[in-house]
Amino acid sequence: MPESTETPQSLAELAADGERTGGVPIELIDVVKRFSGTKGAAVDDLTMTIPAGEIVVLLGPSGCGKTTTMRMINRLIEPTSGRILIGGLDARAQKPDELRRHIGYVIQQAGLFPHLTVGSNIAQVPQMLGWEKDRISARVDELLELVGLAPDEFRDRYPRQLSGGQQQRVGVARALAADPPVMLMDEPFGALDPITRENLQDELLRLQDELSKTIVFVTHDVDEALKLGDRIAILGTGSKIVQYATAEEILTNPADSYVEQFIGGESAMKLLKLTRVSDVALEQAVRATEADSAADVRRKLEEAESDWVIVLDAQDRPLRWESLADLEGATGTIGDLTAGEDDLFDTVISGRATLQEAVEALLNAEAEVVPVVGRRRRYVGAVTLSTVQQAIAEIKERERRQRKQRAAEAQPGVAV
Amino acid sequence: MSTTVTAPRGQEKQQQEAPIGSRWRVLLTPLAVLLVGAATIGYTRFAELDSTEARSLSLGFLADKLWEHIGLTTISTVLVLAIALPLGVLVSRRWMRWSTPAVLGIANVGQATPPVGAIVLLAATVGIGFWPAIIALVVYSVLPALRNTMVGLQQVDAALIDAARGIGMPAWRVLAKIELPLAVPVILAGIRTTLVLNVGVAALAGFIGAGGLGEIVVAGVNTSRPVTLLVGSILIALLALLVDWIAGLVTKALQPKGL
Numbered sequence: 001m002p003e004s005t006e007t008p009q010s011l012a013e014l015a016a017d018g019e020r021t022g023g024v025p026i027e028l029i030d031v032v033k034r035f036s037g038t039k040g041a042a043v044d045d046l047t048m049t050i051p052a053g054e055i056v057v058l059l060g061p062s063g064c065g066k067t068t069t070m071r072m073i074n075r076l077i078e079p080t081s082g083r084i085l086i087g088g089l090d091a092r093a094q095k096p097d098e099l100r101r102h103i104g105y106v107i108q109q110a111g112l113f114p115h116l117t118v119g120s121n122i123a124q125v126p127q128m129l130g131w132e133k134d135r136i137s138a139r140v141d142e143l144l145e146l147v148g149l150a151p152d153e154f155r156d157r158y159p160r161q162l163s164g165g166q167q168q169r170v171g172v173a174r175a176l177a178a179d180p181p182v183m184l185m186d187e188p189f190g191a192l193d194p195i196t197r198e199n200l201q202d203e204l205l206r207l208q209d210e211l212s213k214t215i216v217f218v219t220h221d222v223d224e225a226l227k228l229g230d231r232i233a234i235l236g237t238g239s240k241i242v243q244y245a246t247a248e249e250i251l252t253n254p255a256d257s258y259v260e261q262f263i264g265g266e267s268a269m270k271l272l273k274l275t276r277v278s279d280v281a282l283e284q285a286v287r288a289t290e291a292d293s294a295a296d297v298r299r300k301l302e303e304a305e306s307d308w309v310i311v312l313d314a315q316d317r318p319l320r321w322e323s324l325a326d327l328e329g330a331t332g333t334i335g336d337l338t339a340g341e342d343d344l345f346d347t348v349i350s351g352r353a354t355l356q357e358a359v360e361a362l363l364n365a366e367a368e369v370v371p372v373v374g375r376r377r378r379y380v381g382a383v384t385l386s387t388v389q390q391a392i393a394e395i396k397e398r399e400r401r402q403r404k405q406r407a408a409e410a411q412p413g414v415a416v
Numbered sequence: 417m418s419t420t421v422t423a424p425r426g427q428e429k430q431q432q433e434a435p436i437g438s439r440w441r442v443l444l445t446p447l448a449v450l451l452v453g454a455a456t457i458g459y460t461r462f463a464e465l466d467s468t469e470a471r472s473l474s475l476g477f478l479a480d481k482l483w484e485h486i487g488l489t490t491i492s493t494v495l496v497l498a499i500a501l502p503l504g505v506l507v508s509r510r511w512m513r514w515s516t517p518a519v520l521g522i523a524n525v526g527q528a529t530p531p532v533g534a535i536v537l538l539a540a541t542v543g544i545g546f547w548p549a550i551i552a553l554v555v556y557s558v559l560p561a562l563r564n565t566m567v568g569l570q571q572v573d574a575a576l577i578d579a580a581r582g583i584g585m586p587a588w589r590v591l592a593k594i595e596l597p598l599a600v601p602v603i604l605a606g607i608r609t610t611l612v613l614n615v616g617v618a619a620l621a622g623f624i625g626a627g628g629l630g631e632i633v634v635a636g637v638n639t640s641r642p643v644t645l646l647v648g649s650i651l652i653a654l655l656a657l658l659v660d661w662i663a664g665l666v667t668k669a670l671q672p673k674g675l
Contacts, residue, residue, distance in 0.1 A: 074582060076578070076581060076582055096584075097584045097585070097586050098584065100583060100584035101583065102584075105582035105583055107579055107582070109575065111575050111576055111578065111582075112579075113576060113579075113580070113594055114576075114598070114674050114675055115597050115672035115673060115674050115675060124583060125583050128584060128585065128589070158673065158674025159674065160674055161674075174583065175583070
């Protein structure tokens, strides 16, 4: 019964509660699912908390119960026993259909309705929520824009006229239609070619940067899990949690041989791949704007004993490098300097990029330094080969320490 | 890393443009029907007919019988649809799936019964005339419509239904918005079969005095007048062709876009 109190009684009210767009936590408490006619439980007494605004990956071999676990969250499968709380609200206390309209659902191969246009596919949930036409069409265009598809070009197409990757972009847009706090993604990129898959994974991370939804992501692809998951739950038979930790923890400190086997070798390279540029200490170049006077900047450079200054625009976005030599004898502002062709940036990397990508960018770039940008292309620092080297060294060191520690724990009494 | 993707543009056009010449080819069937029909009627006007033949081949009589035949076919088809569509939907619901073999089995009995047998049996039990003939026609042709409704609904990709449920569609909306539109091509194929079948089987209704073009054939047989028999048969065949042609057009028009 909906009451007009301050505390929302359902996910629908929670989602409709003003401008709340971020995620909410999900708690599974002693959840059991037994299918009739099968031995043993598909999900055997699972308890886990999925923190708000994080991507949690359920990783495990096929048949381990990870999809069943996910489908219990939006009640496509009803648990035999146990409780599931979404944003602190019991999922069982809410009408399944209404609950699901506020839980984004993305499946393999997108599951778009082939007889409906892209726009109509996305509009389904808003229609069911009784939005007005204008609001729906504005939302459809906004979502298409968000997932990188030009609305005018794609709105009236049918799914068959799109590539697999484009279809899944629409699938994500459809799931986001009512701005749900929670998204469930069941191997969404499993059927795509490797390049498209990587692209969409990057897109998802970019979207998540903006939206901070709580995302439950099911996959059996280890690399995908390491790349996307803020946290990874490695599941064994019966959806038993073998290890529930961040990717780094799992790589450097696998819980047991099952996890080690599942993750496979090359953990150091995988670490490089999953460590983000924003997670390591960046170089800080001297900053300047177009309006700064050249003389002031020259003084700053001399103080910092640096030869280069990074010129930013009004929104802190990097424009170009200026060298001390260029500033020599210059009067007026930085903006007055004529920029040489080679001063302009051909490469900037996002803070979301991996160290592996940073190395790639450095090897390909003309410069030894590549600026790093964060949200809205804002400059946050710069990366050099030595930045990466240092980060690698740190990871190796940490790994070594933890291995020693594990060995000590495994053989108590033996001095290491 | 926001990449705006452009889809291949050519794809659309290829799918929409029909092969050259199909526009006038669509008119081939009705033209042929018209031609043969006119020739047949024309023959009955100008050939020398005896009084028996003239009576059963008069324009007024032919029109009456044609009209009755269309009535028999239309009413029985409407009844078949009224039974087969809801029943097909009902037995293909998840909680009714267990009944599928039984329903198909019963419907199969109807199909396996020879139509003449059914009509005669009904005439013996219910009586002769229009309505017993309608019942026989319905019993006989409910199967293709029912089976196609069931098959049409069953062949809808389960992942789509899962997606529809997963985004919060109630069951009735999944049926109305997803399952039925996607089943339409198969269901329509069943209806088309039913219709054409009914035109042919309705001819047998002539045996129990239900009217229709079958009566002309029966008259031809009873009076040993091959011309009468032939004209009746030709008209039935032409009507079946025409009905099939119309059903084809409707099928094309109702085909969901984007498939």
